[in-house]
Amino acid sequence: MARSLLAKEQEAARERMAAGGKGGRKVLKISGPSEALERIGRRFDMSGRQIRKIMDVCEAAAADPDRFAPLVEEMDRTGKVNGPHTKLLRMRDEIRILDLAPVDGRFRTLVLDPPWEEDNISEAAGHDYATMTLAEIAAVPVEAWAEDNAHLYLWATNNTLQVAFGLLEAYGFKHKTLLTWTKPNLGLGRYFRNTTEHVIFAVRGEMRTRAAARSMRTDHDWPVGENSAKPDGFYDLVRACSFPPYGEAFQRQPRPDFVNLYQAPAAVREAAE
Incomplete structure (x- = not known):
């Protein structure tokens, strides 16, 4: 859902920019992804940072469901984000370390x-x-x-x-x-x-x-x-x-x-x- 809302926010920003250009009006500011995430977060009483963490976990699960899908299930079951996201970062680091040698x-x-x-x-x-x-x-x-x-x-x-x-x-x-x-x-x-x-x-x-x-x-x-x-x-x-x-x-x-x-x-x- 957050990815879908972010895409809509970005599309709206592009439309505002195009509209501003056509009329000769100066576009003062185009909001970036972080601002869009903050707006999305307010809809769910969350910070944009929390929305970003949820998206990170979901994207990892979509790319490698065998390894990361349980983290999405944990978020759904517990309603918590920080624990699963910390596990995601730790698991990614474990994958990196497996390729290292003294x-x-x-x-x-x-x-x-x-x-x-x-x-x-x-x-x-x-x-x-x-x-x-x-x-x-x-x-x-x-x-x-x-x-x-x-x-x-x-x-x-x-x-x-x-x-x-x-x-x-x-x-x-x-x-x-x-x-x-x-x-x-x-x-x-x-x-x-x-x-x-x-x-x-x-x-x-x-x-x-x-x-x-x-x-x-x-x-x-x-x-x-x-x-x-x-x-x-x-x-x-x-x-x-x-x-x-x-x-x-x-x-x-x-x-x-x-x-x-x-x-x-x-x-x-x-x-x-």
Whole structure:
């Protein structure tokens, strides 16, 4: 229904534009899809963003009913949109990850931002990307990527800190200190609302930090971006305090100087050539 109404809104906009052109009148504004979705949403006491989510789920189900049709059924059964849409994004990310493989190479500095499974209140409050079990994260080939003397920056949330520390020995690293990212707004949380996230700094061998680390704080108020995106300031810190070459596993977006340690096979072959 939303797609049909959106098509009608867009057709009406085209007619208004044509009418304005014929009479020589100036057309001040042609509403875009987002404005049309807001108007449609008001008919159903919803926001345009909610209408867009419903359309995303329905379009995915039409393209791949075996995989995504149950999400439409869930929306119809529960009357809720956020949970099924979050599942849609997570399932799409799982499909993407299935085509990734670890790259070869050794690095003096490694950054890991594992997609931790967490104890969330609801599906809607869960992650919109694929997560991994502790066993899967423990199997990441960190030891093979690390040079004999290397630094590791391991991201962990408040409720995964204990298990994150437990990974260090298997990875071949020793804990040295903890960096904390303090955020201005309340985040999600089951017992308390999270406003912090942490980076475990660990060392393999005897490699010290660079001179900049001697004046570097362990708490940082870097700005917050999109869900799970790490701040540019963190990467500036790593470049200033540790040594290249830099490798990053579970990279959310390309970063200058940081090799993406999981890539599609075609990209792995190109890098090898």
